[in-house]
Amino acid sequence: RKEVEQDPGPFNVPEGATVAFNCTYSNSASQSFFWYRQDCRKEPKLLMSVYSSGNEDGRFTAQLNRASQYISLLIRDSKLSDSATYLCVVPCPSGSARQLTFGSGTQLTVLP
Amino acid sequence: DTEVTQTPKHLVMGMTNKKSLKCEQHMGHRAMYWYKQKAKKPPELMFVYSYEKLSINESVPSRFSPECPNSSLLNLHLHALQPEDSALYLCASSQDWGAWETQYFGPGTRLLVL
Numbered sequence: 564r565k566e567v568e569q570d571p572g573p574f575n576v577p578e579g580a581t582v583a584f585n586c587t588y589s590n591s592a593s594q595s596f597f598w599y600r601q602d603c604r605k606e607p608k609l610l611m612s613v614y615s616s617g618n619e620d621g622r623f624t625a626q627l628n629r630a631s632q633y634i635s636l637l638i639r640d641s642k643l644s645d646s647a648t649y650l651c652v653v654p655c656p657s658g659s660a661r662q663l664t665f666g667s668g669t670q671l672t673v674l675p
Numbered sequence: 676d677t678e679v680t681q682t683p684k685h686l687v688m689g690m691t692n693k694k695s696l697k698c699e700q701h702m703g704h705r706a707m708y709w710y711k712q713k714a715k716k717p718p719e720l721m722f723v724y725s726y727e728k729l730s731i732n733e734s735v736p737s738r739f740s741p742e743c744p745n746s747s748l749l750n751l752h753l754h755a756l757q758p759e760d761s762a763l764y765l766c767a768s769s770q771d772w773g774a775w776e777t778q779y780f781g782p783g784t785r786l787l788v789l
Binding site: 594595597604605606607608609612614650654662663665666667668 | 715716717718720723731763765775777778779780781782783785
């Protein structure tokens with residue numbers, strides 16, 4: 564099983580739609596998680612951090628299910644500007660690694 | 676100001692050239708990172724510097740040589756690269772080196788090796 568797995572998509576949704584992405588992780592010791600968005604040919608930018616059961620920021624909601632080891636990202640009322648690749652990022656907490664493990668990303672295109 | 680800057684934005688080099696990538700942050704962050712990202716793939720960690728000391732080298736070939744002259748600067752020296760090294764090179768920084776620290780990325784240097 565990969566350390567972090569995401570559905571690569573692409574997800575093509577109309578403007579105004581609600582869309583959800585899932586991300587599963589293998590390390591049950593992971594305590595916090597991040598969603599980054601990356602626009603085409605740009606750098607990843609932090610979208611949300613998830614430290615407990617979930618987090619909400621405007622149209623974006625991230626939820627954490629520790630029992631099933633997955634994190635979801637829900638986008639409501641999609642905008643054209645939401646088109647990007649969404650990277651699920653799981654810190655590797657053990658040992659001296661202390662690094663981030665990136666999922667392969669989910670591509671979202673919001674259509675007019 | 677959560678800004679990491681990188682220069683140059685684009686770089687084309689031959690396999691015999693020597694070049695350097697530069698990264699700078701003025702957020703007082705004590706951890707800095709180099710990542711390599713190929714098209715349609717996630718970033719891959721190359722190096723981690725913590726308090727100006729190299730903490731992680733992810734089995735990167737010696738043709739890539741990192742340097743941290745001070746707490747705000749991070750360089751990546753390139754020599755005798757191969758065409759397969761063409762990629763987007765991202766620098767990132769975080770307050771400290773920890774699994775739960777938010778990393779802030781620079782805009783990257785897009786490298787093409789001919």
